[in-house]
Amino acid sequence: MAAKEKKIYTVAQVNSLVKVALEENLPSRMTVTGQISDYKRHFSGHCYFSLKDESGILPCVMWASKAKALKLEPENGLEVLATGNIDVYAPGGKYQFYVDRLQQAGVGELQLAYEQMVKRLQKEGLFEDKHKKTIPPYPMRVGIVTSESGAAVKDIAASVYDRWPCVRLFLYPVTVQGEGAAVSIATAIRDINKRNKKLNLDILIVGRGGGSLEDLWAFNEEAVARAIFDSKIPVISAVGHEVDITIADLVADARASTPTKAGVIAVPDIEEVLERINSAQRHLDLYISGRVAVCKGQLEKILASAIFKNPLWVLNNPRQQLDEVAMKLSAAVKEIFAGIRQKIEALKEKLLRMEPHWLMGQKNVELNRLQNNAEAAIKSVYTKKQLQLTVLENRLTAMDPRSVLKRGYSITTNKRTGGVVSSAKDVKVGDVLVTELKEKEVIESEVKKHL
16 A cells, blocks of 8 residues: 655645644633833834743734723833733734733733823923912802712812802813713813803812722823813812822812812802901001091191181292392393493494594505505516526427428438338338428428439
């Protein structure tokens, strides 16, 4: 009998066999402890990482739908408890741990998420005092964001009305627990701020009654924290009991340890306000009485003065002083005019004593003298310039080349070139020569040959 033929498997068949073997021999769900490494969140929202310990590494995948529900933020080095199932990734030929739940080892998931959120928002500065708004001292319109069926709204209203019955309260019911609670609270805070020009609220109280960390978790969500931080209306956070501190408490402008305490923070005690008003009134009465007494004494003193007994006495002295000044001024003006008149008379007499003909004779003599001097100066200059002109004329005549013509010389130029002929090299056969004699006589001749 021929040897039995060996079966040959495809890669896909092998992966299928491994997948079946794993499914049959491993628990359908298991929880694995390890340290996160190589953590990556894809833009699709899927998370890829490994769990490792000192002996090995386990590849892990967490789909976006599961990762979206995480309270904590996975990070490398974090010791976690991962719950899920083992399956084969056939295209890659490897098995992977598909995680659907993740929490920090030794610490609750919500507690870790709370610590991570506090650390991140604190780093951004959302808890700093410089961002916190002042709570108005005498609010008249207060908004309350909480569940309409919870005890918190009743506690807040009772506390507020006991202390400040003149206030008006406005309830904005929201879901404070479970899925969608954070969105409900954040949306209400933002909507109230958008409509506050019409609502005119002075304060906003956001809170609920006590409960577990999971019950209060909506007030630890980032959406609520940022809505409180962005609110233009001062926000008082009143969540849970004394020991409960939520992220909403840390971001709010003021924190009330309980909803009841929110009323103590939000509004003043009317009895204390009335007592302050009464005290202020008493102080004001005392002050006014004292001022009236002082003013009355001053008035009596004024009425007893001489001016009220003889009112015209105040005007008599100034009138007399005005008359004295007017008389002194009149005398001074008369004295000034008298002096001016004397000076005019003196000048008039001096002018009459002067002889006009004698002055004219003196001026004529002076004029003749100046005229003679001017004529002599002109003649002297003219004579000097005439001599200088004669000297220059003689020099010019001596330098005139035509002056030698009178002694029998002549000047010969080449008509072709216009130059003076001083040697045979200056002319060619056929050139016309121009010979200038005295009295500007000119003779033209033609060169026949060179000798």
